[in-house]
Amino acid sequence: MSDIKEIGCEEALRRLFEYLDRELDGARHAEMEQHLHTCRACYSRAEFERHLKGKLGAVGKEPAPPEFELRIKNLLRRF
Template structure:
C-alpha cells in the first residue's frame, strides 16, 4: 500500500505494511518504546494509515464498551485476530 502524508510526501508500501501489521500491538500498548515511537511517527505522517488506526481504535473501544471489563477467552481472541489478519484490506485512492 502506498499513502501520502499530510506534507504530501509518499509513504512506501513497506512502511505502511509494517505499521499496519503491528497496529493491534500498538493499540494494546504491547510494543517497546522504540517500536511504538516508530509507528507513532508513521501514523503522524501517513493519512491512510492514521485512518486505519482511528477505525481500529474506535472498534476496540466499541467492543470494550459492549463487553465490559470481562476479558475474552484466549482461544476466542486468537480466532478473532486470525479473521482480522486474513480480511483486513485498505484501499488508498489518489485524488
C-alpha cells in the same frame, strides 16, 4: 532530533493491533507513532480500529439485573 527509525505502511499495519493494545516496546511504539503522524491512510485505519476496539470494550459492561444484584449481596452477606 531523535533517531526514530522510519517504517513503511506494511510494517505499520503489521504492528497496528499490538500498538493499539499497548504491547509495543518504547522504540517500536515511537516508530509507529511517527508513521501515523505522516501517513494519512494508516492514520485513518488506526483511528477506525481504535474506535471499534473502544466500542467492543463497552460490550463487556452490562448492567446486572436487580434480582441478580440481590443474589450477590446475599452471597456476600454469608461470607
